[in-house]
Amino acid sequence: MIGTGLRVGEATGLRWCDIDLEEKMISVNHTLVYYSHGDHHCYFGVNTPKTTASKRDIPMMESVKEAFIMEKKFQEEFGMKSKSVVDGYKDFIFINRFGDVQHLGTLNKALRRIIRDCNDEILNKDPYAELTLPKFSCHSLRHTFATRMVEAGVNMKVIQDMLGHTDISTTMNIYADVSKELMEREMKTLESHLTEVSLNMTDECQEKVMNDTTDTKTDTI
Numbered sequence: 001m002i003g004t005g006l007r008v009g010e011a012t013g014l015r016w017c018d019i020d021l022e023e024k025m026i027s028v029n030h031t032l033v034y035y036s037h038g039d040h041h042c043y044f045g046v047n048t049p050k051t052t053a054s055k056r057d058i059p060m061m062e063s064v065k066e067a068f069i070m071e072k073k074f075q076e077e078f079g080m081k082s083k084s085v086v087d088g089y090k091d092f093i094f095i096n097r098f099g100d101v102q103h104l105g106t107l108n109k110a111l112r113r114i115i116r117d118c119n120d121e122i123l124n125k126d127p128y129a130e131l132t133l134p135k136f137s138c139h140s141l142r143h144t145f146a147t148r149m150v151e152a153g154v155n156m157k158v159i160q161d162m163l164g165h166t167d168i169s170t171t172m173n174i175y176a177d178v179s180k181e182l183m184e185r186e187m188k189t190l191e192s193h194l195t196e197v198s199l200n201m202t203d204e205c206q207e208k209v210m211n212d213t214t215d216t217k218t219d220t221i
Helices: 008-012 062-077 104-125 136-152 156-163 168-220
Strands: 024-030 033-035 043-045 056-059
Touching: 008 033, 008 104, 008 136, 056 156, 104 136, 136 156, 136 168, 156 168
Parallel strands: none
Antiparallel strands: 024 056, 033 043
């Protein structure tokens, strides 16, 4: 999600036939959902896009392609195969050890374990460390992807298409938030630079005063 900007259900619903490793493209054409049905039971279902914006093709970055290849090799090595059939959809990419599709709650729990283990490792090395991983969810990864695109100056229409936003205002809200953060960050950088310049000018002035004073004494002598 952090390398594609996919929604959680779009990512967990991907099948091997939805990706083209040679052309490096991902076809987003459905979403895997988990909800309560009329029989008072919760189970998985597949929703197809209600808007043309949600149905889209996304180019793969090289790191994303490598991740797919690693996942395929991992499943082949351990004999893992997708067993779930959801509304006629099968051969899902992301499965658990039983061959079932991944649940959002399970993924968020995995993230919490990763965050905990990373922070424990950091704090074991330095109990007073201030820089630790904050709590975040799967959706945070999609938002991070969007934020990085804005920071990189990617065209707004491209960002909208990549994220599958129907309304450009949704994309613009992300842009506004990031722009504010960027401005604050850049102003701090500018402030540091101006402070450094001011200190350098002060040092140069002091040195000039000292030199002028010395020259005056020499002339007097």
